[in-house]
Amino acid sequence: MSKKQDNKISPMEQDYNQWYLDVIQAAQLADYSPVKGCMVIRPNGYALWENIQRTLDEMFKDTGHVNAYFPLLIPENFFQKEAEHVEGFAPECAVVTHGGGSKLEEPLYIRPTSETIIWSMYRKWISSHRDLPLLINQWANVLRWEMRTRLFLRTTEFLWQEGHTAHATEKEAEQEALRMLEVYRKLAEETLAIPVICGTKTEKEKFAGAEHTYSIEAMMQDHRALQAGTSHHLGQNFAKAFDVTFQDEQGQRQFVWATSWGVSTRLIGALIMTHSDNKGLVVPPRLAATKAVVVPILSKNADSGLMLSEARKIADSTGLGRAIKVDERENLSPGWKFHHWEQRGVPLRIELGPRDLENHQVVLVRRDTGEKLFVPQDGLKDKVNGLLEEIQQNLFNRAKAYRDEYTYVVDDEETFRAKLEDPGGFLLAHHCGERECEERIQAETKATIRCIPFDAEQEEGKCLFCGKPSHKRVIFAKAY
Amino acid sequence: MSKKQDNKISPMEQDYNQWYLDVIQAAQLADYSPVKGCMVIRPNGYALWENIQRTLDEMFKDTGHVNAYFPLLIPENFFQKEAEHVEGFAPECAVVTHGGGSKLEEPLYIRPTSETIIWSMYRKWISSHRDLPLLINQWANVLRWEMRTRLFLRTTEFLWQEGHTAHATEKEAEQEALRMLEVYRKLAEETLAIPVICGTKTEKEKFAGAEHTYSIEAMMQDHRALQAGTSHHLGQNFAKAFDVTFQDEQGQRQFVWATSWGVSTRLIGALIMTHSDNKGLVVPPRLAATKAVVVPILSKNADSGLMLSEARKIADSTGLGRAIKVDERENLSPGWKFHHWEQRGVPLRIELGPRDLENHQVVLVRRDTGEKLFVPQDGLKDKVNGLLEEIQQNLFNRAKAYRDEYTYVVDDEETFRAKLEDPGGFLLAHHCGERECEERIQAETKATIRCIPFDAEQEEGKCLFCGKPSHKRVIFAKAY
Numbered sequence: 001m002s003k004k005q006d007n008k009i010s011p012m013e014q015d016y017n018q019w020y021l022d023v024i025q026a027a028q029l030a031d032y033s034p035v036k037g038c039m040v041i042r043p044n045g046y047a048l049w050e051n052i053q054r055t056l057d058e059m060f061k062d063t064g065h066v067n068a069y070f071p072l073l074i075p076e077n078f079f080q081k082e083a084e085h086v087e088g089f090a091p092e093c094a095v096v097t098h099g100g101g102s103k104l105e106e107p108l109y110i111r112p113t114s115e116t117i118i119w120s121m122y123r124k125w126i127s128s129h130r131d132l133p134l135l136i137n138q139w140a141n142v143l144r145w146e147m148r149t150r151l152f153l154r155t156t157e158f159l160w161q162e163g164h165t166a167h168a169t170e171k172e173a174e175q176e177a178l179r180m181l182e183v184y185r186k187l188a189e190e191t192l193a194i195p196v197i198c199g200t201k202t203e204k205e206k207f208a209g210a211e212h213t214y215s216i217e218a219m220m221q222d223h224r225a226l227q228a229g230t231s232h233h234l235g236q237n238f239a240k241a242f243d244v245t246f247q248d249e250q251g252q253r254q255f256v257w258a259t260s261w262g263v264s265t266r267l268i269g270a271l272i273m274t275h276s277d278n279k280g281l282v283v284p285p286r287l288a289a290t291k292a293v294v295v296p297i298l299s300k301n302a303d304s305g306l307m308l309s310e311a312r313k314i315a316d317s318t319g320l321g322r323a324i325k326v327d328e329r330e331n332l333s334p335g336w337k338f339h340h341w342e343q344r345g346v347p348l349r350i351e352l353g354p355r356d357l358e359n360h361q362v363v364l365v366r367r368d369t370g371e372k373l374f375v376p377q378d379g380l381k382d383k384v385n386g387l388l389e390e391i392q393q394n395l396f397n398r399a400k401a402y403r404d405e406y407t408y409v410v411d412d413e414e415t416f417r418a419k420l421e422d423p424g425g426f427l428l429a430h431h432c433g434e435r436e437c438e439e440r441i442q443a444e445t446k447a448t449i450r451c452i453p454f455d456a457e458q459e460e461g462k463c464l465f466c467g468k469p470s471h472k473r474v475i476f477a478k479a480y
Numbered sequence: 481m482s483k484k485q486d487n488k489i490s491p492m493e494q495d496y497n498q499w500y501l502d503v504i505q506a507a508q509l510a511d512y513s514p515v516k517g518c519m520v521i522r523p524n525g526y527a528l529w530e531n532i533q534r535t536l537d538e539m540f541k542d543t544g545h546v547n548a549y550f551p552l553l554i555p556e557n558f559f560q561k562e563a564e565h566v567e568g569f570a571p572e573c574a575v576v577t578h579g580g581g582s583k584l585e586e587p588l589y590i591r592p593t594s595e596t597i598i599w600s601m602y603r604k605w606i607s608s609h610r611d612l613p614l615l616i617n618q619w620a621n622v623l624r625w626e627m628r629t630r631l632f633l634r635t636t637e638f639l640w641q642e643g644h645t646a647h648a649t650e651k652e653a654e655q656e657a658l659r660m661l662e663v664y665r666k667l668a669e670e671t672l673a674i675p676v677i678c679g680t681k682t683e684k685e686k687f688a689g690a691e692h693t694y695s696i697e698a699m700m701q702d703h704r705a706l707q708a709g710t711s712h713h714l715g716q717n718f719a720k721a722f723d724v725t726f727q728d729e730q731g732q733r734q735f736v737w738a739t740s741w742g743v744s745t746r747l748i749g750a751l752i753m754t755h756s757d758n759k760g761l762v763v764p765p766r767l768a769a770t771k772a773v774v775v776p777i778l779s780k781n782a783d784s785g786l787m788l789s790e791a792r793k794i795a796d797s798t799g800l801g802r803a804i805k806v807d808e809r810e811n812l813s814p815g816w817k818f819h820h821w822e823q824r825g826v827p828l829r830i831e832l833g834p835r836d837l838e839n840h841q842v843v844l845v846r847r848d849t850g851e852k853l854f855v856p857q858d859g860l861k862d863k864v865n866g867l868l869e870e871i872q873q874n875l876f877n878r879a880k881a882y883r884d885e886y887t888y889v890v891d892d893e894e895t896f897r898a899k900l901e902d903p904g905g906f907l908l909a910h911h912c913g914e915r916e917c918e919e920r921i922q923a924e925t926k927a928t929i930r931c932i933p934f935d936a937e938q939e940e941g942k943c944l945f946c947g948k949p950s951h952k953r954v955i956f957a958k959a960y
Contacts, residue, residue, distance in 0.1 A: 033550070033551045033601070034555060034558075034597070034600055035551050035554070035555060035588065035597075038551035038552075038553060039551070040548070040550050040551065040601055041548055042548055043547065043548045045548075046546070046548045047547070049549075050547060061802065066523035066526070067523065067527070068520070068521055068522055068523045068525075068526045069529075069639060071515050071518035071637055072518075072552075072590075072621055072637055073518060073574070073623075073637070075514060075515060091580065091581050092580055093580075094576045094578070095577065095578040095579065096574045096575060096576050096577075096590070097576075097577045098574070098575040098587075099573075099574040099575065099636075100571065100572055100574075100625030100626075100627070101571050101625075107578075108574075110552075110576070110590075117513070117514070117515075120514055121511065121513070124511065125511075140621075141621065143552070143553075145580030145581075146580075147580070156579075157551055157553070159549060322541065
């Protein structure tokens with residue numbers, strides 16, 4: 001790391017977009033690559049993805065899923081087989097036309113998602129009800145050619161996981177789609193500390209090729225919505241497109257039922273925009289690769305060798321292993337180091353100065369609140385781990401209170417338009433459910449229906465925009 | 481899983497290549513994909529890769545490395561910057577010419593390896609000696625257009641890790657290249673139970689763009705060599721190509737020194753061809769996702785509910801968690817199940833029949849030797865874990881003895897040619913070190929120099945082929 005002063009961060013109140021990019025740069029999470037629309041995920045950013053992967057993969061295995069790997073390249077004609085799917089994805093594909101020095105007979109698409117290649121294999125693997133359910137997940141890179149990109153939120157290449165499951169009945173597929181949405185909710189709320197709303201996408205917003213799409217929706221600090229994960233009940237669409245049938249217990253051939261579901265490196269964007277502040281990144285402890293950093297205060301009068309060895313002992317005593325670091329760098333002031341680790345979002349700072357050494361204490365500083373605590377070195381392990389858990393909870397509670405603050409029940413179009421512009425947020429409104437009406441609102445206001453929340457109560461009302469009857473409120477918002 | 485009889489496996493003595501493919505199919509490790517040269521890694525195969533990843537990633541972190549992710553697509557002109565590199569890789573690249581519906585201004589190559597894109601970023605990230613060393617690894621897919629492919633061993637797309645490090649001095653880079661080779665040796669020998677020889681590649685065989693290439697070389701059961709991992713000291717070649725310099729402690733600008741190193745899904749091919757037999761796959765316990773399987777012997781007279789619940793208790797008692805399975809399937813005979821799990825390489829089978837239940841014992845059957853042991857249910861956890869460790873050691877020892885059996889010290893060309901044809905193996909021979917001589921031998925015999933072993937003793941001799949002086953024996957073999 002260079003000694004040069006870390007990057008300045010524009011206040012989010014002043015320029016939210018610049019603030020977001022500044023946080024990413026200051027924390028060294030990602031960088032622009034020489035290839036348009038593609039990003040480099042730097043080690044600090046990748047460490048967040050690794051912990052998302054680890055947490056999620058464990059949850060996938062606990063629910064009986066296994067991982068596999070399917071090819072990056074997909075023959076062009078595979079996309080033609082499912083009508084909605086080709087329409088949705090073909091225009092944004094990157095196309096390989098040459099390989100090994102020759103022109104290919106048929107162009108190959110770099111996967112934008114893998115339903116087609118996976119269902120072409122499921123055709124070989126599934127023949128009996130005994131082969132079902134087939135519960136497969138893939139960790140992979142995908143490409144979708146994007147015109148306007150933004151680090152983590154929308155990049156031409158991104159990393160994700162995509163689950164693709166096959167079932168004997170519609171009911172089982174439906175249960176699977178909902179079960180995986182619940183896995184995503186747990187990941188978002190319990191690990192990333194991002195409160196989310198679970199719900200159903202409208203016809204207009206669903207995945208190209210799905211019967212239903214479910215999603216988790218989060219609110220960012222600029223009051224925009226961000227779709228943080230989706231789970232699709234695909235019906236028999238891909239089974240029919242790829243002729244995947246099984247023999248049921250009565251000996252009858254039937255088409256297989258399917259789901260797919262995914263979350264991506266976009267979650268890192270959601271994480272940044274939920275918790276971070278004008279000092280830089282804030283990472284929830286359960287997701288942080290570095291949960292705490294010890295900064296020894298080296299002064300000219302003090303014995304710096306002793307100070308460093310005490311700092312190392314303190315780090316060891318927390319039991320955090322690789323998740324705690326000692327900043328042993330010389331020629332850098334304590335203030336510079338505090339700033340440095342704050343920008344990188346380390347949840348807890350442990351300061352150790354000459355007086356602390358004398359008093360057998362340390363100073364703990366919380367990244368979330370800035371609160372300073374003077375605590376004895378004895379029993380530090382419990383104190384630190386308890387505090388990390390407290391920070392985790394506080395981040396979730398804070399984000400939830402924030403979201404609730406900017407969620408409005410609106411009952412007329414005028415209020416809808418006013419609130420949408422200022423301050424923005426989630427608008428709970430009645431809607432007729434018609435695509436044309438939804439499209440018109442989006443064209444006029446840029447608001448989309450984020451979802452029809454699962455927990456929306458039955459309530460008779462009228463569409464705010466066309467007056468037709470409605471039975472539930474949906475969530476409107478401007479979205480990333 | 482279908483009830484249909486598992487696949488037959490051709491004996492390896494009869495048709496080694498067919499045996500290899502049969503083992504892969506029977507164990508459901510991989511499948512051919514609709515895209516020429518690309519494979520699908522099925523869940524059983526991917527589980528092996530996951531455990532390789534987990535083990536290796538831990539070792540990378542223990543040696544101070546961090547993970548990152550760089551773009552899949554690389555501008556064509558990047559390859560031109562390093563002369564040997566472009567010559568080595570450009571002909572085997574897949575080329576993207578269209579994206580988002582339009583022709584691209586400059587074609588993009590799908591990465592065959594990432595030195596160029598990574599060093600273009602290092603230029604931005606490195607400016608001072610304080611930024612060094614930079615120790616980054618990437619887990620990724622890469623593509624090399626292959627004419628003749630073979631599952632796991634040579635496929636157009638494969639998964640790998642590629643480490644790319646930057647150092648202030650030549651010595652540090654050299655130490656890093658050697659340190660990572662040692663990490664690979666440990667992985668191969670201690671986890672995959674594959675004995676390997678560490679050594680230096682000849683000029684002819686080194687990586688396109690490297691100063692030196694080091695490798696680990698293993699012997700397969702058909703006596704061919706397989707390169708299982710490589711580590712390159714890249715000198716200042718990429719730093720010069722991408723103009724990456726740093727200011728040293730004296731304030732002087734200097735070019736950075738580099739290494740790169742990688743292992744791939746090819747290791748799974750090595751694993752299969754080192755341990756497996758005519759019954760199917762054999763997996764060393766440390767790598768196995770399923771380390772043991774309990775097969776309850778359900779007979780018509782016995783209480784099958786009791787038997788299943790006892791089987792589950794026994795599985796729990798081993799403490800193996802997800803790594804032990806109970807085969808509870810009905811309508812399948814015990815014999816069918818034994819065969820099924822043998823083909824899949826599960827290291828240990830635990831049989832539980834009505835008489836075992838009475839005698840409070842189980843029958844353990846080792847996959848490596850077929851040995852049957854009758855052991856009491858009390859203390860099963862220690863017994864099972866001890867046995868798994870014994871199997872791990874036995875597989876390594878057996879493979880090492882096999883390799884040693886087919887390693888020959890040869891001192892004349894006639895013996896060399898005879899041994900190479902029958903039985904084949906590693907031939908320790910003197911060689912002059914000249915490229916032309918090496919090329920001629922390869923053209924005539926298909927043997928290549930696998931490496932100059934680190935532990936080769938200083939020994940005066942004459943090149944077997946041209947009579948020029950030689951100071952060390954090298955290893956010749958036919959290779960995958």
